Amino acid sequence: MTRLVEVPAQFDDRSFDQFAGAVAQATQDGERLLFDAHAAEWASPYGLVGLLAAGQAARGTGRADRPLLTAPTQAEVLTYWTRAGFFREAAELFEIHGKVPRAKAADDSDVLLPVTPVRAAEDVHSVVSKIQERSSAILASKLGLDPKATMGFAMALSEACQNIVEHAGTGGWVAVQAYHWRRKLAKRVVVIAVADAGVGFRHSLEPTQSKRFGARWSDAAALEAALIQGVSRFRDPGRGQGLAGIRRYVTRWEGKIAIRSGTARIAIVPRWDDDVPLRDGLPAFPGAQVLIIIPEQGSTKP
Amino acid sequence: MIHHIDVRAVLQESVSGVYADLVTRPTGRVVRERIERAMAAAQGDAAIARIDFTGVGCIDYSCADEIVAKLLRSRPAVLVLTGISDGHREAIDPVLAGHRLAALIERRDGTLEAVGAPEAAARLLADLVARRLAARTPGGTFALTLA
Numbered sequence: 001m002t003r004l005v006e007v008p009a010q011f012d013d014r015s016f017d018q019f020a021g022a023v024a025q026a027t028q029d030g031e032r033l034l035f036d037a038h039a040a041e042w043a044s045p046y047g048l049v050g051l052l053a054a055g056q057a058a059r060g061t062g063r064a065d066r067p068l069l070t071a072p073t074q075a076e077v078l079t080y081w082t083r084a085g086f087f088r089e090a091a092e093l094f095e096i097h098g099k100v101p102r103a104k105a106a107d108d109s110d111v112l113l114p115v116t117p118v119r120a121a122e123d124v125h126s127v128v129s130k131i132q133e134r135s136s137a138i139l140a141s142k143l144g145l146d147p148k149a150t151m152g153f154a155m156a157l158s159e160a161c162q163n164i165v166e167h168a169g170t171g172g173w174v175a176v177q178a179y180h181w182r183r184k185l186a187k188r189v190v191v192i193a194v195a196d197a198g199v200g201f202r203h204s205l206e207p208t209q210s211k212r213f214g215a216r217w218s219d220a221a222a223l224e225a226a227l228i229q230g231v232s233r234f235r236d237p238g239r240g241q242g243l244a245g246i247r248r249y250v251t252r253w254e255g256k257i258a259i260r261s262g263t264a265r266i267a268i269v270p271r272w273d274d275d276v277p278l279r280d281g282l283p284a285f286p287g288a289q290v291l292i293i294i295p296e297q298g299s300t301k302p
Numbered sequence: 303m304i305h306h307i308d309v310r311a312v313l314q315e316s317v318s319g320v321y322a323d324l325v326t327r328p329t330g331r332v333v334r335e336r337i338e339r340a341m342a343a344a345q346g347d348a349a350i351a352r353i354d355f356t357g358v359g360c361i362d363y364s365c366a367d368e369i370v371a372k373l374l375r376s377r378p379a380v381l382v383l384t385g386i387s388d389g390h391r392e393a394i395d396p397v398l399a400g401h402r403l404a405a406l407i408e409r410r411d412g413t414l415e416a417v418g419a420p421e422a423a424a425r426l427l428a429d430l431v432a433r434r435l436a437a438r439t440p441g442g443t444f445a446l447t448l449a
Binding site for chain 1: 322323329360361363364366387389390392396401
């Protein structure tokens, strides 16, 4: 028997909880999953790497067969998912149904980094090197970021990817894209999305932090400890710098960071956004999913 | 005597490929250990280690911590950072401030500037002057007395 998981038509961080709920419900009895993206109209980088994480989790259940994925039917959606590097990674995780165009190099300037696997420190080096080649001009000219901020962007990307290498216990994916965000800001933004289906923040921090929190220990408490208090699972006093650095960077450039792990989601919310700082009791989803948004500089009206 | 360490060269000996960025903890650890070995070999001769970041692309917070903060904590010699870009400072400054440490940056004109925690920076400069390793310049800034 196969359990159906509908991929939201507009698949981004806002609709991710709906997707996570469908995944949680469908995985209850260990049946094979079918991720149905045939009606997908749009997916953000967060949606794409999140879908890969769902496939990774489904493959980790011990079933011999791969989960199924029906590809989007709209030609332009398929083209975009291909250009963004999604199907190259998805081919290893899913049995894909539907006509998928042949992969082309992401020559579109908006795809600053196609969906890229992150498994080891070497991958982080490669990601940082590529992003600096491709993004410096776009960040400065199209987003109006001070040239100094472009190196900060690479730093933020590096630290977000290192979270996978150091804490997930498995591989994950990163994607970076610039686009015009008409719906929310009417401005250009650059978005970093990182996702894995690893152990998540709560499990990673549990050995060193759970006693301190006692009965309050939860996914939300773990996220708060990591992002707000800068704690790390390592006892080395220098640890915890990465997320603290990302937080400083996004605050300085009126950006946003949101991290979802397990049943909780935490965000540093800029004034142009109406997200909530902390959500608990969300549908469980394995690993961690990180979203970083840096808007075009200038007035950012809510 | 000043011991000169070319970080980009150390980086390229340390990681495979041709990466010019100091990113990730493992890379930072390997680079720091090589720097420590080089400094240990020169111990006794060198009062100051000039750590040159020229040609290094991005430094992330993890590497700033793993290299600069940990070298400062072990204090094998007085550290002076050169070839530091604005981008490098973005990582190094907050990491050192978080540890209540300070380091000296040598600008292109030879003058010294402290980064990190202000109290630690003031102590560091005072210590260097007391040891006659640095002196106040006519312009009111500080510079190393050794070449």
